[in-house]
Amino acid sequence: MPANADYSGLLSLAGEISRESDLTGLLMKILTRSLPWMRVEACSIFLPDEETGDLLIHSAHGESAPQLAALRVPAGRGIAGAAMSRKQVVRVDDAASDPRVYKEADLATGWTTRALLAAPLLDGETCLGVIEFLNPVGRGFFTREDEQLVEYFAGLVAAALGRIRAQNAALERAALQRDLDLARELQQGLxxxxxxxxxxxxxxxxxxxxxxxxxxxxxxxxxxxxxxxxxxxxxxxxxxxxxxxxxxxxxxxxxxxxxxxxxxxxxxxxxxxxxxxxxxxxxxxxxxxxxxxxxxxxxxxxxxxxxxxxxxxxxxxxxxxxxxxxxxxxxxxxxxxxxxxxxxxxxxxxxxxxxxxxxxxxxxxxxxxxxxxxxxxxxxxxxxxxxxxxxxxxxxxxxxxxxxxxxxxxxxxxxxx
Incomplete structure (x- = not known):
């Protein structure tokens, strides 16, 4: 992390998300609280569709959030797709001239993306999704310090996301085992x-x-x-x-x-x-x-x-x-x-x-x-x-x-x- 940044709020959030058990609530809390630190107009979290690999906006915060809810970014497209495939932070200072930017999002929402910063949510070697920040406030582009902050922040999000997914998977396995045990009892009863x-x-x-x-x-x-x-x-x-x-x-x-x-x-x-x-x-x-x-x-x-x-x-x-x-x-x-x-x-x-x-x-x-x-x-x-x-x-x-x-x-x- 950059040594000259104030991370007290971020560290406080790290404690909060470690206690969160609801996935949607967790992601919205992360996005809402991250805006003041990143000083951006909007942010969103993309999660992959397990069947197609397309990126879906699972949670968004900002003026265009309602319109973004149904947005689907084809696999490998957009800055989010680049961050996910490369498993690296991707920074764009001039969105209008960068061909990688998925401009259909702006067309669908009426939003104008000037600059953006995307970071993969890495759980070991597995990329669980992407967190993306748009349009820094009071400045024309993101900085190297912003990249470092986002990379650290993405690590917190990935850890929380992985933990909740593991908890949900454990609950599903337990429910399945209960169903199987009941099926066994019923079958043995025959x-x-x-x-x-x-x-x-x-x-x-x-x-x-x-x-x-x-x-x-x-x-x-x-x-x-x-x-x-x-x-x-x-x-x-x-x-x-x-x-x-x-x-x-x-x-x-x-x-x-x-x-x-x-x-x-x-x-x-x-x-x-x-x-x-x-x-x-x-x-x-x-x-x-x-x-x-x-x-x-x-x-x-x-x-x-x-x-x-x-x-x-x-x-x-x-x-x-x-x-x-x-x-x-x-x-x-x-x-x-x-x-x-x-x-x-x-x-x-x-x-x-x-x-x-x-x-x-x-x-x-x-x-x-x-x-x-x-x-x-x-x-x-x-x-x-x-x-x-x-x-x-x-x-x-x-x-x-x-x-x-x-x-x-x-x-x-x-x-x-």
Whole structure:
């Protein structure tokens, strides 16, 4: 700063702006208070349009301020554009003869710009905008001392602007996180937490769990009695991740409950669900699915296959994959689905899962793989469906170690009592 200047007012303002939390109020305070120090007729602050890069007058002070409110300076144009692109203070002593001056501003306002001084608002290497002063009062042009003052002043403005933007961004992130947490709670609330007890299901023991990689999951599982003695169970995996997949998952579960009717087979339910999911599916999302109906008294099971990972049949310590068939739901209303009728003896387990299991990564980027899943299940003689789910979940967690989870994991085990 120039040693012979009086900066008491400027230093006082520095304290004021450090406590300001409203962006518009802050900028107007800066402009209003800066006029007496700079002894100018007008001043303004330009902020860039994030989409086009054009400079917009966010705040202005002076006789022409109302007309300037709608002014848009094309990217790189005008003295403000020069200051922003060069990241340096730009001084113009004779605006009428300088071709860089954006003269459309004077035409729009009736103002006559004689001299001007513009300084970039620098936050490190990032230029947040430009502050500009017009027409010094009582003198014909700006001085070197004015340049130094403006450069220091611009630093204060940039610091305040950066701080408020960071605060606003933090508030937005917090609000988004609250929304995501609520979405997660609502989505988790859709998942069944109570599984049929022995009295409800004498021949079938069933348990499931979902571990989401993101706040909102694209996996789903569901189970409900479609009619007395007939338990419908479902595992699905929506394409993609995040909010869109989570919304499609919730819609799929809702439509499933709507189309599943007593007397329908798994293939008929899948066909009806697919027709509904294909309606107005402009995002082209889809879901792979296995839908089964178990007779809880006899232990008989019928499955409809919709392009999902092959389930694993665990019997007497052996483990093998079931057939793969069908196609994903949501893309083509005319696709056909495959039927599979596993023969379950007492103690046999049917394990259905999503690809978050077989595609889980360890710290070195290695996949868990389908063959590893078979390997860990061989020799397993579980006493409950919950034991199977917890065992496989633990094996995947041990394999992954400290690696970040890349996909949702859903496991459902159906054990013949």
């Amino acid at each position: 998942l069944p937490r109570k599984f049929p007890a022995h009295g409800e299901s004498p021949a079938i023991d069933l348990h499931a769990a979902l571990e989401a990689a993101n706040v909102v999951s694209g996996d789903l599982y569901d189970l409900f009695f479609i009619e007395p003695g007939k338990l419908c169970f479902v595992v699905g995996d929506v394409s993609g991740k995040g909010i869109a997949a989570g919304i499609f998952m919730a819609m799929t579960r809702t439509l499933l409950r709507a189309v599943a009717r007593p007397g329908l087979s798994p293939l008929e339910i899948l066909a009806r669900l697919n027709a509904e999911l294909c309606r107005d599916n402009e995002a082209c999302l889809f879901v792979t699915m296995i839908l089964g109906i178990a007779d809880v008294d006899s232990g008989g099971v019928v499955c409809g296959l919709g392009g999902h990972n092959p389930p694993v049949l665990v019997s007497a310590g052996a483990a093998e994959f079931a057939p793969v068939g069908g196609a994903p739901l949501g893309l083509d209303p005319g696709v056909k689905f495959a039927e599979w009728r596993p023969a379950l003896d007492r103690g046999d387990v049917l394990l259905v899962y999503t690809d978050g299991v077989t595609e889980a990564l360890d710290e070195s980027g290695n996949l868990f793989t389908s063959q590893r899943l078979l390997s860990v299940l061989r020799g397993l003689v579980p006493t409950s469906a919950a034991e199977v789910v917890e065992f496989v979940s633990g094996e995947v967690a041990r394999f992954a170690g400290s690696a970040e989870r890349s996909d949702d994991i859903t496991l459902m085990a159906l054990r013949r009592r």
